[in-house]
Amino acid sequence: MTRISDLPTPTLIVDRQKFDGNVAKMAAVRPGRTLRPHIKAHKSTALAAQLAAVGHTAFTCATPREVIGMAHAGLGTDLLLANETVDPTRLRAMAQLLDTSSSNTTRITVAIDSETTATLAAECGIKDVLIDVNVGMPRCGVSPERASELAAFAVSLGVNVRGVMGYEGHLMAVANRDEQRTKVRSAMELLVKCFDEVRAQSGDDCTIISAGGTGTFDLYDPSDPVLARVNEVQAGSYALMDSHYGALELPFVQALYVVGIVISVSDSWAVIDVGLKSLGMDHGNPTIAGASVWFCSDEHITFSMKDGQPLPYVGDRVLVQPAHVDPTIALHETMHIVDQIETGEKGISGTVIDAWPVNLRHW
Amino acid sequence: MTRISDLPTPTLIVDRQKFDGNVAKMAAVRPGRTLRPHIKAHKSTALAAQLAAVGHTAFTCATPREVIGMAHAGLGTDLLLANETVDPTRLRAMAQLLDTSSSNTTRITVAIDSETTATLAAECGIKDVLIDVNVGMPRCGVSPERASELAAFAVSLGVNVRGVMGYEGHLMAVANRDEQRTKVRSAMELLVKCFDEVRAQSGDDCTIISAGGTGTFDLYDPSDPVLARVNEVQAGSYALMDSHYGALELPFVQALYVVGIVISVSDSWAVIDVGLKSLGMDHGNPTIAGASVWFCSDEHITFSMKDGQPLPYVGDRVLVQPAHVDPTIALHETMHIVDQIETGEKGISGTVIDAWPVNLRHW
Structure with a gap:
């Protein structure tokens, strides 16, 4: 022993009881596919397997290595690379996991936010994309008014647009929860509007509205007509937490x-x-x-x-x-x-x- | 190509010409064994081999893994673990590199600053130690007034005391060089005094006064009776530098x-x-x-x-x-x-x- x-x-050590408690609390609020746990927080397929075991079988990744490793570990049913990649070698390496044999259940969706990232994804054999929309944080994401144009462009390249994502990262650590709720709702109003415009350019498989993180996991109020439409949350830190997030309520x-x-x-x-x-x-x-x-x-x-x-x-x-x-x-x-x-x-x-x-x- | x-x-990329320039500038001021380059900055035996090639064949390490890796890479002629270790497994792993065959030239010296670290080193088969003296930074190091007592204790355990080290890390980034020079001299006065007391407890092999870093590399004025006695400098960052050190002159x-x-x-x-x-x-x-x-x-x-x-x-x-x-x-x-x-x-x-x-x- x-x-x-x-x-x-x-x-590093992980407190088994605290980890289990965190996982259970999240699964109670965002069960199954309504959570798309982020792998970047821990970069461990063993930890990811624990989350899959409680029903979260779709995952968010930040790097091609995370995507490829998750697929190799048998956790690749629905992997989202929630980040732009312009490396053809890595895009092709991900695409090679998508062979057409009926036994292969790997699905990889890549975020795009520009014509360049859309073109590269298509050229390298990526089949599914998500339109990454800037909902207020100055980082990646197409500006909301250009989202549907980008979706139409992606469709014209023959890739399948599965929906939109918009990470309101600038709102994760707003200490006042009422203020946070109001700001998150505004950001999600933008994102939902983009989704409707994007879907008009895409097919029936365009269903995903992905957002959020640990700091906002419970703010997608199912009784609110806007917030209820956010159908997956990309939280990752919640399972292990840290003193930064720990300072919030x-x-x-x-x-x-x-x-x-x-x-x-x-x-x-x-x-x-x-x-x-x-x-x-x-x-x-x-x-x-x-x-x-x-x-x-x-x-x-x-x-x-x-x-x-x-x-x-x-x-x-x-x-x-x-x-x-x-x-x-x-x-x-x-x-x-x-x-x-x-x-x-x-x-x-x-x-x-x-x-x-x-x-x-x-x- | x-x-x-x-x-x-x-x-990561390294600019070959800038690296060579840094190495040459340091070697001009602290040639050969007067520099004991610190491995912790880069953790690379390939980089260390470049420094050995210009004459710096004694090295400073921060972890047992660095020590063991350097020995395995054939760079173990004179390795100093300039850090306290209380892990018997790792101490024994280092000691096992010190076999008695005549072809083995590995020498490993371990910093100690307490009876506990001295006892563990001796029990695990470490043969050479350096008395780590606190010269003003609140971190490791025995207080100066207890250095000779610790040396006597180490000698009583049968280990060889090679000298003293005192890292004036709190003075590395003093922007005014005159102020830095004055403060470094005070710290080294303490260290040199400790050395004389430690040597009185030890054998003829007690010769090392090791200190300093990139920020102080040229302050050990050979015409100053105190500073001239510092016979090795533990600089590591100089070879690659960073914007923190880059802000200094x-x-x-x-x-x-x-x-x-x-x-x-x-x-x-x-x-x-x-x-x-x-x-x-x-x-x-x-x-x-x-x-x-x-x-x-x-x-x-x-x-x-x-x-x-x-x-x-x-x-x-x-x-x-x-x-x-x-x-x-x-x-x-x-x-x-x-x-x-x-x-x-x-x-x-x-x-x-x-x-x-x-x-x-x-x-």
């Missing part, structure tokens, strides 16, 4: 930690072997329960204890909660799944029951 | 870029496929020449052009300079070495002449 104390550090709890070990203790601070190469830092410093994080170096966190609590000893293990899950996981090879994590006077306990390789890293 | 435009994006230039490709262009911004999973972000946003970086997402940078310059086109390649090299490289599998990089009206040109695997990642 492997315990947390047997794992070499730094390493969401029902999900942090289930991912980096385990470090104390390597040095001075009079007023301690140092663990977790640092910039094991933590995504774009959302700021990580959190250690009961401690003040002073700063992070390449391989270290220097911290002190709050409320007069004593410093740990050299060799003690410490749980670190990253501020942003996605780029943290991208630095690791494996997540260890732990049953019954407890932090007590004798340190951190818990049994390692599984390992999920982070097997879809890189591009 | 492979050109930059043939590389899938995002990917150092002679080294940025030689590492992340190459991205434009995937989306709107009326006032463009988006490339470089983001939080291909960039270390702890020192802030990366830099794109001639552009204003708006923000970075997991897989994207949104930017606009300065001075009324036109936005690029979808499919154009863009060079991104990371703010911090070390955690950026830790996200990539390979650095591509490029000859004669030029940015002109027809885009970025340059011939890919080599690939250096980032083969010492993780722990």
Whole structure:
């Protein structure tokens, strides 16, 4: 039996009970295909298989490597590359997964937002596309007034337009939920209008209105004539969470930690072997329960204890909660799944029951 | 012949001429063994071999994996793990490289800063240690007044004390060089005093006073009775540089870029496929020449052009300079070495002449 104390550090662990709780809470609000879980948060087919097991069998990906890896893992029934790609080699590699044998159930849909991305997709053998619409965040997405024109262009190239997506990423972290609800509704009004225009250019298979993320997962009110039409949400972070999303009023709890070990203790601070190469830092410093994080170096966190609590000893293990899950996981090879994590006077306990390789890293 | 435009994006490239220039400038000031290049910056034995070829044959490492990988690559003549490790498995794995056959030239020295780290090193078969002294930065290192006591303890355990190290990391980025010089001298005064006390407890093989980094590489004035005694500098970032160090008055230039490709262009911004999973972000946003970086997402940078310059086109390649090299490289599998990089009206040109695997990642 492997315990947390047997794992070499730094390493990622997932709290099995918290993970299961997060997955159940999401599935209750967005069951089955109404959620299209985003793979980019964890880049792990093993984790994705857990979500498929509770009914979420359509997935969102950010990179061709994620798409191809998911298909190879038998999770490719309905994969959306929710990102523009202009690399013909990778587009062809995805298209090659779409052979015509009747036993092949792989379906890959690629986001397009320009004539260039549409043309490349068509030339490389991609059969299904989604019109990526800019609903307010300055990133990818065609402007709403050009969406139907792009759909018509894609149809003229012989590709199947399955619908629209519009990621309101600029609204994910609006702290006031009423304000967030109002803004999300405005963004979705745009997207739904685009969908109707796009569908007029496309066939009966044009049915998808895809949007949202962890921060907005429950705002697509089924009693609202606009919001009810958003038929899939692209949330990914909810399963593991991070301290950035954790600061919002969401029902999900942090289930991912980096385990470090104390390597040095001075009079007023301690140092663990977790640092910039094991933590995504774009959302700021990580959190250690009961401690003040002073700063992070390449391989270290220097911290002190709050409320007069004593410093740990050299060799003690410490749980670190990253501020942003996605780029943290991208630095690791494996997540260890732990049953019954407890932090007590004798340190951190818990049994390692599984390992999920982070097997879809890189591009 | 492979050109930059043939590389899938995002990917790391190294400007061969700039790299060579940086290496030559450093070797002129700190030749041969007076520099102990730090591997943590790039985690690549291929890059390390370039430094060995110009005479720097002793190396600094931050992790056991770096130490073991360097030894396996035939670069293990004198490896310093300049970091505390309390993992017996990894300490033993390093010790196993020190077999007694006459053909084995591997030497591994491990930093210690406590009785615990000293005891573990000795128990696991490590033969050589360095006393890591805290010279002012709140991180690892024994306090100066306890250094000789720790040395005596290590000697009592039968390990060989080769000297002291003291990383004045808090002084690396002091912008005013006169102020930096004064502060570095004070820190080194502490370290040199510790060395004399440590040497009194140790044998004739106690000769090393190791300190510094890229930001202080030329401050160990050979005419100064204290500074001249620092006989090795642990610089690593100088070879590739980053925009953080680039802001200081150092002679080294940025030689590492992340190459991205434009995937989306709107009326006032463009988006490339470089983001939080291909960039270390702890020192802030990366830099794109001639552009204003708006923000970075997991897989994207949104930017606009300065001075009324036109936005690029979808499919154009863009060079991104990371703010911090070390955690950026830790996200990539390979650095591509490029000859004669030029940015002109027809885009970025340059011939890919080599690939250096980032083969010492993780722990």
